[in-house]
Amino acid sequence: MKDLAAFALDSAVKAGASYADIRLIDARHQSISTNNGDVTQVEDGRSQGFGVRVLADGAWGFAASTSLTNDGVAEVATRAVALAKASALLAIEPVELAGSAAHQAEWSSPVQEDPFRVGLDEKTALLLRIDRALRSRSEIQSADGRMTFSHELKHFGSTEGAWIIQERTVSGVGYSATAVGPAGVQTRSYPSGPWGTQATGGYEFIRQWPLVAAADRVAGEAVSLLEAAPCPSGELDLILDSSQVARQVRETCGVPTELDRVLGWESNGAGGSFLSTDKLATYRFGSDAVTLVADPTAPGGLGSYGFDDEGVAAARWDLVRSGTLVGYLTSRQTAPLVGQSRSQGACRAASWADVPLVRMTNVSLEPGEGSLEDLVADTKRGVLMEASRATAVDGLRYGFRFGCELGWEIENGRRKRLVRNPSYSGNTPGLWRSCDHICGREEWRLWGIPGGRKGVPSQTLGSGHGASPARFRSVRVGPTRGRKR
Amino acid sequence: MISRQEARALIERALRVSRATETEITVGGGSLAALRFAENHIVQNTEQSWPHVSVRVGLRSGGKWRTGRSATEGLTSSDLRDAAHRAVAAARQCAPSPRYVEMAYPDEAGTWVGDARGAFDTATAGVGPARCAHEVAEIVLPSRRLGLSASGQLSVGQGGITNHGNPGIIAVGNSRGLFQYYPVTNVSMSCTVQHETGVTGWASVTGHRMSDLDSAALGRRARRLALAGVDPIELPAGSHTVVLEPAAVASLVWLLMAGFSRQRFDAGRSAIGERLGERLFGPHVTLLDDPLHPLLQSRPFDGEGVPTQRIELIRMGVPKGFMYHRYSAKLHNVTPTGHSAAQPSGAPEAARGPVLLGEDGTTEDLVRGTRRGVLVTRLWGNHFVDVRNHVVEGRTRDGLFAIEDGERTGALKNMRYRVSLIDVLRGIEAMGTPIRSGGAVVPPLRVNGFVFMGADR
Numbered sequence: 001m002k003d004l005a006a007f008a009l010d011s012a013v014k015a016g017a018s019y020a021d022i023r024l025i026d027a028r029h030q031s032i033s034t035n036n037g038d039v040t041q042v043e044d045g046r047s048q049g050f051g052v053r054v055l056a057d058g059a060w061g062f063a064a065s066t067s068l069t070n071d072g073v074a075e076v077a078t079r080a081v082a083l084a085k086a087s088a089l090l091a092i093e094p095v096e097l098a099g100s101a102a103h104q105a106e107w108s109s110p111v112q113e114d115p116f117r118v119g120l121d122e123k124t125a126l127l128l129r130i131d132r133a134l135r136s137r138s139e140i141q142s143a144d145g146r147m148t149f150s151h152e153l154k155h156f157g158s159t160e161g162a163w164i165i166q167e168r169t170v171s172g173v174g175y176s177a178t179a180v181g182p183a184g185v186q187t188r189s190y191p192s193g194p195w196g197t198q199a200t201g202g203y204e205f206i207r208q209w210p211l212v213a214a215a216d217r218v219a220g221e222a223v224s225l226l227e228a229a230p231c232p233s234g235e236l237d238l239i240l241d242s243s244q245v246a247r248q249v250r251e252t253c254g255v256p257t258e259l260d261r262v263l264g265w266e267s268n269g270a271g272g273s274f275l276s277t278d279k280l281a282t283y284r285f286g287s288d289a290v291t292l293v294a295d296p297t298a299p300g301g302l303g304s305y306g307f308d309d310e311g312v313a314a315a316r317w318d319l320v321r322s323g324t325l326v327g328y329l330t331s332r333q334t335a336p337l338v339g340q341s342r343s344q345g346a347c348r349a350a351s352w353a354d355v356p357l358v359r360m361t362n363v364s365l366e367p368g369e370g371s372l373e374d375l376v377a378d379t380k381r382g383v384l385m386e387a388s389r390a391t392a393v394d395g396l397r398y399g400f401r402f403g404c405e406l407g408w409e410i411e412n413g414r415r416k417r418l419v420r421n422p423s424y425s426g427n428t429p430g431l432w433r434s435c436d437h438i439c440g441r442e443e444w445r446l447w448g449i450p451g452g453r454k455g456v457p458s459q460t461l462g463s464g465h466g467a468s469p470a471r472f473r474s475v476r477v478g479p480t481r482g483r484k485r
Numbered sequence: 486m487i488s489r490q491e492a493r494a495l496i497e498r499a500l501r502v503s504r505a506t507e508t509e510i511t512v513g514g515g516s517l518a519a520l521r522f523a524e525n526h527i528v529q530n531t532e533q534s535w536p537h538v539s540v541r542v543g544l545r546s547g548g549k550w551r552t553g554r555s556a557t558e559g560l561t562s563s564d565l566r567d568a569a570h571r572a573v574a575a576a577r578q579c580a581p582s583p584r585y586v587e588m589a590y591p592d593e594a595g596t597w598v599g600d601a602r603g604a605f606d607t608a609t610a611g612v613g614p615a616r617c618a619h620e621v622a623e624i625v626l627p628s629r630r631l632g633l634s635a636s637g638q639l640s641v642g643q644g645g646i647t648n649h650g651n652p653g654i655i656a657v658g659n660s661r662g663l664f665q666y667y668p669v670t671n672v673s674m675s676c677t678v679q680h681e682t683g684v685t686g687w688a689s690v691t692g693h694r695m696s697d698l699d700s701a702a703l704g705r706r707a708r709r710l711a712l713a714g715v716d717p718i719e720l721p722a723g724s725h726t727v728v729l730e731p732a733a734v735a736s737l738v739w740l741l742m743a744g745f746s747r748q749r750f751d752a753g754r755s756a757i758g759e760r761l762g763e764r765l766f767g768p769h770v771t772l773l774d775d776p777l778h779p780l781l782q783s784r785p786f787d788g789e790g791v792p793t794q795r796i797e798l799i800r801m802g803v804p805k806g807f808m809y810h811r812y813s814a815k816l817h818n819v820t821p822t823g824h825s826a827a828q829p830s831g832a833p834e835a836a837r838g839p840v841l842l843g844e845d846g847t848t849e850d851l852v853r854g855t856r857r858g859v860l861v862t863r864l865w866g867n868h869f870v871d872v873r874n875h876v877v878e879g880r881t882r883d884g885l886f887a888i889e890d891g892e893r894t895g896a897l898k899n900m901r902y903r904v905s906l907i908d909v910l911r912g913i914e915a916m917g918t919p920i921r922s923g924g925a926v927v928p929p930l931r932v933n934g935f936v937f938m939g940a941d942r
Contacts, residue, residue: 033831038584044571046558049535062531066558079532086614087520087527089627120553120578128580142752144831180753185873265523267685268636353533354650383636392866394880394899394941401901403870403877404679456519456638457533458650 005157006075010053012416013159015055015189019097021158022077023309023354024050024068028116028192029150034127036135036143042120047278049352054080058094062355086111098343098477102161107254109168110299111202115149118203123147126211127175133215134177137225140433145175146196148450162311170302171205172198172450173452177214179222186420188218188227190381192243193388198448198462199300221406224418227305231407231408233478236339237382237471238424239375242439243255244404245365245467246447247388252428253285254363255462256397257319257348259328261358270454271395274428275325277338284324291366292320294329294346301362301464305348309356312345319363323433325361331358350459351352360445364466372469377413383477384408384415385422401425426478431472439468486610486643487512487536487655489666491938495538496658498539498562503569505542506550507588509659509789511827513537513652515644520617523636525625530614534811535802536560537645537652537725539713540572541864543588549581552829556652582829584609587810589789593664594821597792604693604782605668610643612695618639624676632794633708641695648673656825657790665790671781672698677883678707684717684896685708687863687883689732691924693782710862710884717896719940720880720887726858726914727935728851728888733881734841734930735923736864740877741906742774742836745798746824747807747817749833749872756874757804766802769844773797774808774824776838778783783838786823788830788912793823793837808834843916843928851915853891853930858931860886860893862903874904898939908934 005022012020026048033041050073051064061084063076101158127145133142156164174196176189191197191209198433199205240248255261264272272470275283285290296314310332319327328338331347338404349356376384390403407422408415446466453460487495496510514537523531539556553575557568618638628635638648641935645653656666677687688706690698729737741757743749750758775795778784786792789811797805809817810825813834824834852860862884868879878901885897909932917929 020688035831038831039552039579040578040580040582040584041554041829042552042575043554043556044575045539046568046571047556049558051533059527060529062529064531064533064535066535070668083530083532083614086618089618090522090525090527092524092526120575124579129615185753260528263524264634264636264679265528266636266673267523267679268521268638269686350650353535355529355531380682390868390870392868392878392880395865395882399941411622419677421509446728453650456521456640457517457646457648460650 001155002163004068005155006071008077009159011077012052012054012075012081012283015078017081018055019055020052020077022050022052023352024155025152027152028148030218031114031148032120032127032146033069033121034131034145034396037128037131038235039124047351049354052077053081053148054084054356055095056081056084059084059091060095061087061129064353067244074149077140078390095333096229096336098335098341100310100332100343101306102158103311103313104163106165108166109200109304111169113203115171115203116151117168119167129212130175130215133212134219137219138473139179139181140177140219141180141224141322142178148172148198158311159267164307164311164402168200168305169200169202170198171199172196172448173206173209173211177219177222178428179226181226181473183226188222189387190214190218192447197448198450200300201300201303221464225406225420228418228420231383231419231478235474235476237379237473238475239379239382239469239471240475241386241469242443242445242467243387243447245470246384246465247391249292249363249365249467250449250463251391251393251463252400253319254360254398254465258358259330259334259338262328263334269456274396274398278323280338281326284323284433285325285429286323287435288322289317289368289438290320290323290432290435293318293366294344294361294363296345296361298362298464300444301446302416302462302465303361308348309348310343310346312343313346329358329360334358348461352459354459357459359454359461360463361430362464364446365438367441367444367468369440372439372443375408375437375469375471379410379471380412383412383419383422384410386413397428399427424475428474434473436473438470443468486515486605486668489942492666493655493658495560496656496664499538499540499565499569500541500660502566503540503542504561505573506545507543507660509541509588509657511539511653511654512656513645515642515646515655515691516933517648519638519640519641520621521638522621522625523542525629525635527621528920530567534812538565539827540568542576543585544576550558550585551576552582552585553579554829561799562911564713565570576711582623586814586815588659588661589663589791589811590661592684594791594823599777599785603668604670606670606694609641609670609695611674612641620698620700623700627704628708629679630680631708633711635676636675636681639674641672643670647671654784654788657786659790663790665786667784669784670694674698674700674703676703676707678711680711680715682715684711684714687713692923713886714896717898720897720900722937722938722939724934724936725930726855726933728848728858728860729919729932730851730862730931731881731922731927732846732927733861733864735925736867737906737909738841738925738927739836740867740869741875742839744875745807746834747809747813750807754873758807761804761806764802764830765804765907767802767913769916770802770910770913771797772799773840774836778838778840778926780926781838787825788827789825791821791823791825796822810834810841830908839925841927843919846902847915848888848929851917851929852888854891854915855888855931856890858888859897860888870903876903877906879902899941901939901941902935902937904936
């Protein structure tokens with residue numbers, strides 16, 4: 001691989017590149033889905049290829065292919081340079097990269113049990129056991145389960161002399177039960193949200209969840225929600241469980257701190273960000289209780305790695321410190337644009353065929369203190385919401401509306417009754433500034449949220465988000481309705 | 486672009502190395518050039534080229550079927566054999582599938598009638614970086630001169646790869662003798678132009694040929710919308726008459742199509758499906774699914790190689806029928822309509838080529854006929870809040886304007902909306918000429934009773 005990489009990089013330089021890097025990736029993925037007693041998907045795929053990224057005449061070019069031969073890599077490298085030179089015709093300023101050490105390193109995500117050595121029969125049997133448990137209640141019309149596994153061996157080389165080998169295994173699981181009744185349809189999921197949760201790690205990540213034991217409760221809640229009272233409306237105190245805080249962090253902190261988005265590079269696609277660069281170091285993003293960090297070194301996170309796809313070593317940094325915006329997710333190109341001499345190392349691609357973009361790593365809310373039950377007991381009137389059901393955020397990540405699967409109306413420090421279709425809306429700084437309490441480390445969990453599309457062609461990359469339950473004061477809870485003109 | 490002969494030969498090679506009771510091979514991949522620009526310069530210029538072969542097997546034992554799928558990007562005999570073995574291994578380890586439907590025979594659901602050359606344009610396939618950069622320059626350079634900021638993308642592909650990042654389908658063949666092939670080239674360009682005040686305008690076009698692309702016109706439209714959108718005021722929340730541009734209509738039509746999935750209806754998730762045969766809308770409302778419509782020319786067979794029928798879902802205001810994949814067709818003893826995803830999959834039927842018939846006229850004609858209303862350029866972030874009753878929410882984006890006495894009178898701040906798609910169809914007052922937009926063929930519409938919930942803050 002190293003010889004092939006060197007040949008590609010040499011070809012790029014000969015064609016006129018001032019910088020070049022290459023990622024050669026051998027990947028395997030496996031996905032299993034079940035629905036109502038049937039295995040609806042079982043797929044085992046392999047993908048092997050490479051992508052060459054170059055700077056020539058001060059502009060970027062990128063090309064990718066599966067032709068892992070000297071001729072193949074040379075052709076792709078030359079093509080990438082041609083693309084860069086075409087881009088340069090419209091350049092305003094040449095691209096300049098922040099410096100980066102040329103690492104010679106290896107990294108692998110810790111794995112206790114290789115998920116590809118666990119038989120598909122064991123995996124499908126587990127999902128079908130869960131399925132049977134969910135559908136033991138007659139009101140459950142649909143039970144869906146899924147597992148996903150991926151393994152990636154990545155070689156990275158650059159004309160600066162970097163040579164990094166990384167091996168990364170990701171495992172994921174999730175299921176949901178949908179109850180149908182005269183009043184409507186209700187869905188409950190486990191461990192969180194409709195797409196489950198993922199982590200870097202092996203099958204031990206699957207085994208850690210009491211998947212079968214939780215199924216009866218999950219199905220029972222879906223059924224109970226059919227008869228539950230509607231969520232109250234008004235300005236109420238809002239407590240979000242750990243998984244929903246994680247979702248809130250992802251959508252209203254992780255996404256808008258992607259610096260390419262801030263700079264307007266995504267305005268035609270995924271959108272922009274209200275966290276403009278003039279706000280750095282001064283903007284009051286949240287209350288003093290709110291500290292948000294980006295940390296690709298966090299063990300087991302879906303956004304964990306040793307080096308990003310520019311060869312920058314993973315390190316932890318603050319995005320929001322005690323409420324103030326202090327950082328962004330950056331790349332070697334974007335970091336200098338906010339006066340930083342080094343990239344934070346948040347530039348990744350979803351596959352060898354994709355060009356690296358600024359992406360979330362693990363973006364997490366630092367814990368506070370106390371338990372969820374203490375927080376509920378301390379709340380006079382409000383709603384506790386669990387598990388993401390629907391997400392709607394505007395193009396700048398400022399205004400939002402979130403729906404959750406389940407809510408508990410709180411009165412005088414106690415859960416009064418179950419409520420259905422809970423939702424809340426507001427704007428990002430308004431919500432985070434109203435955060436007056438975050439539960440402690442004992443309630444903190446690092447969730448892996450899959451999905452996350454960005455770029456053209458679209459790349460799907462998950463991210464990790466750690467959070468404890470948290471309370472937000474006087475939030476608009478319940479649906480907003482248009483008035484008759 | 487893999488030729489018909491090459492695709493057939495590849496499929497036959499892959500079939501030969503499979504030991505399964507039955508085997509289906511899907512050939513996808515291709516090549517895609519994707520160029521992105523932002524802040525008036527090119528930020529990304531990429532090309533990717535890769536084949537994709539997917540193997541699905543069915544194993545019959547004791548009258549029961551097991552199934553599995555694997556994929557590879559290698560085309561050697563060793564790669565294909567490995568993929569076949571993995572598919573068989575996956576199938577062997579799985580429980581029998583009660584939903585399994587034996588693979589399709591050739592012509593079991595009819596044939597498709599269209600141009601066997603597909604939607605492949607040789608000139609488009611040969612487009613190089615210089616031409617793509619030139620198209621972008623047609624948008625970027627005028628924006629620079631006017632002090633505006635242009636962003637956007639241009640993607641040119643051949644084969645199955647689209648800018649959604651999936652390998653797509655070029656050909657399907659199976660051990661029962663079925664073989665389908667459809668070559669395409671795809672061109673997609675969109676741009677957003679931003680005024681210094683933050684107001685944006687947007688324009689987009691998709692098609693199969695570079696010769697159909699007029700990037701200068703695209704840029705002009707986006708700039709015009711951006712400049713017209715300066716100093717927007719807030720519209721009161723409530724029910725309004727709207728003129729929806731085709732891009733906005735396409736967003737809603739795609740969501741509406743979900744209501745015509747037989748699987749969704751069987752799961753209790755389609756109120757419109759409960760009212761087949763009733764006149765729900767005006768006689769001007771006719772909705773089809775037709776991937777071979779001349780303005781679409783999309784792949785005319787589904788993920789199992791079954792031809793996708795041109796079907797009337799609503800005829801003159803009356804919902805008429807459903808889309809059926811092979812499993813729901815078997816359950817209900819009807820002919821499949823060619824709306825299966827690649828199997829195995831629990832996915833419901835998905836539209837392949839939505840077409841909403843219209844009348845004559847442009848968006849401007851509809852504006853001229855509006856006494857008081859709102860012109861909507863585009864809808865975004867659209868999602869169901871009530872799948873069964875077809876209630877959706879979302880936001881407007883990139884151009885919202887007040888209409889008074891047939892003229893645009895000023896820009897409005899973007900709004901959040903919530904509508905019932907059934908009410909939207911019922912509220913149609915006027916329709917324009919259908920055009921291709923957002924992967925569908927739809928007219929501009931004037932609709933009353935469109936509910937805005939409040940301004941984006």
